[in-house]
Amino acid sequence: xxxxxxxxxIKSVFFIFSLISVIILGLIVFSLFREGLPIFKKxxxxxxxxxMEWYPTADPPLFGIFPLIVGSVVVTFFxxxxxxPLGVLSAVYISEIAPRAIKEILKSSIELLAGLPSVVLGFFxxxxxxxxxxxxxxxxxxxxxxxxxxxxxxxxVPTISSIAEDxxxxxxxxxxxxxxxxxxxxLETIIQVVLPAALSGILTAIILGMSRAIGETMVVxxxxxxxxxxxxxxxxxxxxxxASIAAEMGxxxxxxLHYQALFATGIVLFLMTMIFNLIAEHVSHKFRxxxxxxx
Amino acid sequence: xxDRKEMNAIDKKQNKSLPWRYRRQKIxxxxxxxxxxxxxxxxxxxxxxxxxxxLGAISWxxxxxxxxxxxxxxxxxxxxxxxxYLTIGAVAVGLPLGIIxxxxxxxxxxxxxxxxxxxxxxxxxxxxxxxxxxLFGLGFFVVFLEFGSSILAGSLTLGFLIMPxxxxxxxxxxxxxxxxxxxxxxxxxxxxxxxxxxxVLPNALPGILTGxxxxxxxxxxxTAPIMFTAAAFFTAKLPGSxxxxxxxxxxxxxxxxxxxxxxxxxxxxxxxxVLVLIALVLGIDLIAIIIRGYVRKQKRW
Numbered sequence: 093x094x095x096x097x098x099x100x101x102i103k104s105v106f107f108i109f110s111l112i113s114v115i116i117l118g119l120i121v122f123s124l125f126r127e128g129l130p131i132f133k134k135x136x137x138x139x140x141x142x143x144m145e146w147y148p149t150a151d152p153p154l155f156g157i158f159p160l161i162v163g164s165v166v167v168t169f170f171x172x173x174x175x176x177p178l179g180v181l182s183a184v185y186i187s188e189i190a191p192r193a194i195k196e197i198l199k200s201s202i203e204l205l206a207g208l209p210s211v212v213l214g215f216f217x218x219x220x221x222x223x224x225x226x227x228x229x230x231x232x233x234x235x236x237x238x239x240x241x242x243x244x245x246x247x248x249v250p251t252i253s254s255i256a257e258d259x260x261x262x263x264x265x266x267x268x269x270x271x272x273x274x275x276x277x278x279l280e281t282i283i284q285v286v287l288p289a290a291l292s293g294i295l296t297a298i299i300l301g302m303s304r305a306i307g308e309t310m311v312v313x314x315x316x317x318x319x320x321x322x323x324x325x326x327x328x329x330x331x332x333x334x335a336s337i338a339a340e341m342g343x344x345x346x347x348x349l350h351y352q353a354l355f356a357t358g359i360v361l362f363l364m365t366m367i368f369n370l371i372a373e374h375v376s377h378k379f380r381x382x383x384x385x386x387x
Numbered sequence: 388x389x390d391r392k393e394m395n396a397i398d399k400k401q402n403k404s405l406p407w408r409y410r411r412q413k414i415x416x417x418x419x420x421x422x423x424x425x426x427x428x429x430x431x432x433x434x435x436x437x438x439x440x441x442l443g444a445i446s447w448x449x450x451x452x453x454x455x456x457x458x459x460x461x462x463x464x465x466x467x468x469x470x471x472y473l474t475i476g477a478v479a480v481g482l483p484l485g486i487i488x489x490x491x492x493x494x495x496x497x498x499x500x501x502x503x504x505x506x507x508x509x510x511x512x513x514x515x516x517x518x519x520x521x522l523f524g525l526g527f528f529v530v531f532l533e534f535g536s537s538i539l540a541g542s543l544t545l546g547f548l549i550m551p552x553x554x555x556x557x558x559x560x561x562x563x564x565x566x567x568x569x570x571x572x573x574x575x576x577x578x579x580x581x582x583x584x585x586x587v588l589p590n591a592l593p594g595i596l597t598g599x600x601x602x603x604x605x606x607x608x609x610t611a612p613i614m615f616t617a618a619a620f621f622t623a624k625l626p627g628s629x630x631x632x633x634x635x636x637x638x639x640x641x642x643x644x645x646x647x648x649x650x651x652x653x654x655x656x657x658x659x660x661v662l663v664l665i666a667l668v669l670g671i672d673l674i675a676i677i678i679r680g681y682v683r684k685q686k687r688w
Contacts, residue, residue, distance in 0.1 A: 095578055098578075098580070099578060099579055099580055102580045103491075103495050106487060106490060106491040106495055107491055107495070109484065109487040109488060109491065110487065110488040110491035110492060110496075110505055111505065112484050112488065112550075113488065113505065113508040113509045113512045113550065113551065113554070114504060114505060114508035116512060116547050116550075117508050117511055117512050117515075119523065119527055120515060120519065120520075120523040120527075122527075123522070123523050123525075123526030123527040123531065124519070124522060124523065124526065126526060126531070127522075127525075127526045127530070177422065178422045178425060178426060181418060181419045181422035181423075182419070182422045182423045182426055184419055185419040185420060185422065185423045186423075189416060189419060190423070194423075196680075197427075198423055198426070198427065200676050201426060201427050201430050201431075202426060203601070203672065203676060204430060204669055204672055204673065204676075205426065205429070205430045206601075207601060207604045207605065207608070207668055207669060207672040208430075208433070208608070208665070208668070208669070209607075209608025209609065209610070209637055209664060209665075209668055210517075210608070210609070210610065210611075211608070211610045211637040211638075211640050211641055211664075212433075212437070212608070212640070212661055212664060212665055213433075214641075215640055215644055215657070215661055216433055216436070216437075218644060218645075219644070219654070219657075220436065246429055249426060253426075277408050277409065277412050278412060279408075279411060279412035279415050279416070280408070280412075282415075300514065303514050304514075306516070307514075307515070307516025307517065307518070307519070308516070308517075309516065309517055309518040309521075309610070309611035310610050310611060310637075310641065313641075314641070314644065314645065334516060334518040334611070337518050337521075337522065338518055338521070338611055338614060341521075341522075341525070341614070341615050342614070342615070346530075354522075355522060355526065358518070358519050358522040361516055361518070361519060362515065362516070362519045365514050365515065365516055365519075366511060366514070368514065369510060369511050369513075369514035370507075370511070372510075372514075373507055373510055373511075
C-alpha cells in the first residue's frame with residue numbers, strides 16, 4: 093500500500109469515528125421513538141400534550157402532560173430570572189474588572205460549581221433549603237417552585253458565566269480603546285460598547301443555561317415537590333417532566349402504556365432542549381462570522 | 388465651538404456630570420462584585436455545610452464495609468466501588484472516541500457541510516438532558532441490545548454523555564499546539580499521520596487529559612443516566628462481571644434521602660455519602676485545575 097493510500101485510509105477511518113456524535117444523536121431519537129410512539133395509538137398527540145390530567149396508574153389511565161410541561165417551564169423561567177444577572181455580571185467582573193488573582197479564584201470556583209453533582213444540590217435543597225423555607229415563610233411544604241428555581245439557578249450560573257465570559261473576552265481590544273479615547277468611563281464602555289458587541293454570545297450563554305435548567309433532573313426530582321397539577325402560586329409544588337420520568341420509570345412495567353407515556357414525555361423534553369440548542373447554535377454561528385470583521 | 392460653561396450646563400441637564408458618572412460606575416461595580424461573591428459563597432457554603440455535617444460519619448468502616456441492617460447502618464463500599472467501575476467504563480468509551488473525533492475536526496477537516504453537521508451534532512449531544520440519556524440507555528442498551536441493567540449499559544450511556552466535553556477539551560488542546568510544529572515535521576518528509584501521532588498528540592496530551600478530567604468528574608456524579616441502566620437499590624454481592632448491576636454513590640444518596648422509612652435516622656449516613664461523593668468529584672476536578680495551571684506556566688513554546 094502506497095503512502096498516500098495509507099494516508100487516505102487513515103483519514104477516512106478518523107472521519108467515520110468522528111461521525112459517532114451524529115450517530116448517537118440518531119440512536120437517541122430512534123430509541124425514544126421506538127419505545128414512546130406506541131402511546132399515540134391510545135391517546136392523540138393533542139390530548140397527550142394538552143391533557144390536564146396525569147394519572148398514569150389510574151383505571152382507565154390518563155396521560156395528559158400539560159401540567160408537567162408547565163412545571164418545567166415555570167421552574168426554568170424563575171431559575172433563569174435568578175441565574176442570568178448572576179451569570180452575566182460575574183462574567184463581566186471576570187473578563188473586564190477583576191484583578192488577576194481574584195479572576196483565577198473566581199474562574200476555578202465557577203468550574204468547581206459546575207462540577208458539583210446534581211444529586212448533591214438536590215440533597216442540599218431538600219435537607220437544608222426546604223425546612224428553612226417552610227419555617228420562615230410558614231408554608232405547607234418547602235419543596236416548591238421557588239426552592240427548585242434557586243437550586244437550578246446555581247446549576248445554570250456556571251454555564252451562563254463561562255460562555256458569556258468567552259464572548260466578552262472575544263471583543264476586540266480596539267473597541268474598548270476607542271471608547272476610552274472618547275472619554276467614556278469604564279462602566280460606559282462596558283454597557284455601551286462591550287456588552288452590545290458580545291450580545292449574541294451572551295444570548296447563546298443564556299439559552300444554553302436555560303436548556304441546562306429545563307433538562308436537569310435530580311434537582312427537580314428531589315426539590316420541586318412532585319404535584320402533577322397546574323401551580324397557582326410560586327410556593328406550590330410542581331412535577332417537571334424530568335422528575336416525572338425519573339420518579340416513575342422504576343415502577344412502570346416494561347412496555348406498558350405508562351412506560352410508553354414516559355418515553356413520549358422524553359421525546360417532548362428532548363425536542364424542547366433541541367430547539368433551545370439549535371437557536372443557540374444559530375445565534376452563536378452568526379456571531380462567529382461577524383465578531384472581528386464587523387468594523 | 389461650545390464653551391466650557393455651556394458644556395457643563397448640557398452635562399448637568401443630561402445628568403452626566405463627571406462625579407455622577409463615577410458614582411454610577413461605583414454602584415455597578417458593587418453589583419458586579421456582589422454577584423461574584425454570591426457565587427463563591429454558594430459554593431463555599433455548600434461545601435462547608437456538607438463537610439461539617441458529614442465528617443462525623445466518615446470512618447474507615449464507613450468506606451470499607453457494605454451497608455447492613457436494611458441500609459440503616461454500615462458503610463458504602465459497594466457504592467464507591469460501583470461508581471469507580473462506571474466511571475472507568477465511561478472513560479474507556481468516551482475518551483478514545485472523543486480524542487479521535489477531535490483529531491479529525493482539528494487536523495483533517497476543512498470547512499464544509501458535513502463538518503458543520505458534525506459540529507452541530509456534537510453541540511446538540513452536549514445539550515441532551517441527562518434523563519433523556521437515561522431513556523436512551525434503557526431503550527437502546529438495556530432493551531434493544533439486551534444488555535440488561537448492567538455496568539456495561541451504564542458505562543456506555545455515561546461514556547456518550549461525557550464525549551462532547553472530551554471533544555471540546557481535546558479540540559482546544561490540539562489547537563494550542565503551534566502550527567510551526569506541524570510544519571517542521573512535514574518539512575522533514577514525515578507523513579501527516581505520523582506528524583499527528585508523534586508530534587501533535589504527545590504535545591496536546593496534558594491539555595487533553597486535564598480537560599477531560601472535568602468530564603470524568605461529571606460521569607462520577609451523574610444520577611439520572613444510571614438510574615434505569617446500571618444502578619441497583621442494594622446488591623448483596625459485589626458485581627462479578629460487566630453484566631451485573633451495581634450500587635453507585637449518587638443513586639445511593641438519592642435512595643437514602645427519598646425512599647424508605649428511616650430517612651431521618653440515616654441523615655448522618657446521607658451526609659457521609661454526600662461528602663465522599665463531593666470529595667471524589669471535586670477532588671478530581673481540583674487536581675485537573677491545578678495541573679492545568681501548572682502546565683500553562685510550564686509551556687515550552
